[in-house]
Amino acid sequence: METIGARLKEIREKSDLTLDEFANKINLTKGIIWSYEFGKKEPSINHLKRIAEFFNISLEFLIYGVDKKIDINLNEELIKDQFFMTVDEIEVSQDELLEVIAYIKAKRIVKKELMK
Known part of the structure; x- marks a missing residue:
């Protein structure tokens, strides 16, 4: 299962951003981004929101790797x-x-x- 950090690194690299560039753009340190990408730390919800907004992706995609939509038929x-x-x-x-x-x-x- 792909981690949040691996997904973050993949998205960042596809956007042609270095660690430094990305960190500066979202006002975080290079070390924080590195620690997220390599699974040393889990991002806070505020950082997850900031990252998702920057890349224009959903939190669900960033966290789970898919845009989760759950249909529940409440008649059952x-x-x-x-x-x-x-x-x-x-x-x-x-x-x-x-x-x-x-x-x-x-x-x-x-x-x-x-x-x-």
């Missing part, structure tokens, strides 16, 4: 039972979840009708 009972969701630190009940799904469906129907 099995899926609803496998996920634990909270709003304001309070668990969302299955009834509340079904209400949200119904609301989204109704809103889409109304929007579709208005577009005609």
Whole structure:
């Protein structure tokens, strides 16, 4: 599995940037970038955001190597039972979840009708 550091190095090199050039452009030290690329340190979330913004890539791509998009069909009972969701630190009940799904469906129907 490719690491964040290996991905960072590959992206930087494809952009024809040296360690010094890249570090200067994102206001970090050459040593920090080197330590990320060789797996000596894990980048902070702030540094990950800065790097992703600079290269115009998603955090998901930088971290996982793919732009992760997870489709969940919440109509399936099995899926609803496998996920634990909270709003304001309070668990969302299955009834509340079904209400949200119904609301989204109704809103889409109304929007579709208005577009005609």
